[in-house]
Amino acid sequence: MENQRMNSILLLFVVFGGFFIFGLSENVKGPALPVMQSEFKLHESQLGFLLALNSFGYLLACSFTSNLSNKIGIKWIGILAFASMTLSGIFMFLSKGYTSLTLSYFMLYLGNGILEIGLGIMAARIFTKNTGTMMNLAHFFYGLSSIGAPILGASMMGWNVLNGELDWRGMYLMVLSLSILPIIPSFFGRFPEEHQKDGESTSFRNLIRDPIAWKIVAILSFGVVSEISIGSWLVYYLENAYDWSLNRASGMLSSFFLFFTLSRLFAGPITDKIGYTLSIMFFSAFSGVSSLAAIFSGEKGAILFAIAGIGIAPIYPTVMALLAKQYSKGVGTAITFTVTLLGISSIMGNLLVGFIIDFFNRVWGQRSAGGELIGLQAGYVFIAGLAILCSVCSVSLYKTLRNLNKVEGKVKGSEIGF
Incomplete structure (x- = not known):
């Protein structure tokens, strides 16, 4: 018993610890990128290519991580991810030009992608009880480190070490060296392998033909693209719609992430009690309605943009919990299938927001003094609409699961009028 504990x-x-370091590694780049651009005299297109490697490495990792985990075990997947992130920090520290920097970034993002899929599979196998609570708590650590990562990165770059500034190279080396820490317990821990159960194992072919799988993909895509878009466009919206200063707008974004992170800390028990599908339905609707209310109430209702974080935060971890329950035999394959399609949706999502803002600005910008505001509002209505669509898809999924007697949670549909 003591050994098990x-x-x-x-x-x-x-x-x-993996989720905490994942959040740090992804979000310390904010203060570092301008310094990199200045040092290597990079054009915006070169900087954009550097950042595009994030999505490419993520999608590439999705293509092989699940199969690799079946061959070498989930323990070694985690160790591989942490080791590649540590090595990328060393290579980044040694980089002398754009090419070596690009290769170092690619290794980092590939490691991040392996880690995200690996942690998802790992958590699904470990958290067999109170899955929603534990999944949300795990992702809370990602949100916690994401809040402090930009501040930590900027501070570390100015540290005086050996009679010189640590700068971005030293900062990345030190932050990514933290990836060594989870490797130590990984060697000593006994990780549960996938449970063999009666019935057909989950495969990509089965998932492609499974309407439940596609509804889960739609739910996750709408929810996460809305989440990412808020992080990408909120400051831009507040600066241009209300003439807020950068500091004031950034403060509202920080408030959004604060609500977001606290929601992941406290929402988990709710998802376990009422069920994952119902939870996603209610939380995503809350986020969408809050964002719409913020838009149409004007500047005085801007705080509602931040409050929307309460609703959008539990979507991703709760969908992971849902996948763990619905596809207990082959959860790695189910996570890979869902997250790969999510990655494609995420690329398209931000492009669509920008296109919608630009389109409405062009159509109405010349017709009225408020043309630019209309474009911004249209873009943000689209972001809020994605959260609403997430809720609508959850209703459809709930009805499907109820008909198949696969609904999770203690609250039945009849109790809420379904």
Whole structure:
């Protein structure tokens, strides 16, 4: 019993620590990018290519991580991810030009992609009880480190080390060297392998023909693209729609992430009690309605943009919990299938927001003094609409699961009028 308890502690350290380091590695780039651009005299297109490697490495990792975990085990997937992130920090520290920097970034984002899929599979196998609570708690650590990462990165770059500034190279080296820490308990921990159950194993062919799988993909895509778009466009909206200063607009974005992170800390037990599908339905609707109310109430209702974070935060971890329950035999394949399609949707999502703003600005910009505001509002209505669509798809999924007697949670559909 004592050995089992110690093993559980080791596995929790790997999962929670992994999500925390994942958040740091993804979000310290904010203060570093302008310095990199200045040092290497990069054009915006070169900087854009550097950032595009994020999505490419993510999608590439999705293509092989699940199969690789079946061959070498989930323990070694985690170790591979942490080791590649550590090595990328060393290569980044040694980079002398754009080519070496690009290769270092590619290794980092590939490691991040392997880690995200690996942690998802790992958590699904470890958190067999109170799955919604534990999934949300794990992702809370990602949100927690994401809040502090830009501030930490900027501060570390100015540290005086060995009679010189640490700068972006030293900062990345130190931050990514933290990836070594979860490797230690990974070696000693005993990770649960996939449980073999009666019935046909989940495969990509089965998922492609499964309407439940496609509805889950739609739910996750609409919800996460809305989440990402808020992070990408909120500051831009507040600056241009209300003439807010950069500091004031950034403060509202920080408030959004604060609500977002706290929601992941406290929403988990709710998802376990009422069920994952119902939870997604209610939370995503709350986010969409809050964003719409913020748009149409004007500047005085701007705080509602931040409050929308309460609703959008639980979507991703709760969908992971849903996948773990619906596809317990082959959860790695289900996560890979869903997250790969999510990656494609995420690329398209931000492009669509920008296109909608530009389109409405061109159509109405010349006709009225408020033309630019109309374009911004249209773009943000689209972001809010994605959250509403997430809720609508959840209703459809709930009805399908109810007909198949696969609904999870203690609250039945009849109790809420379905």
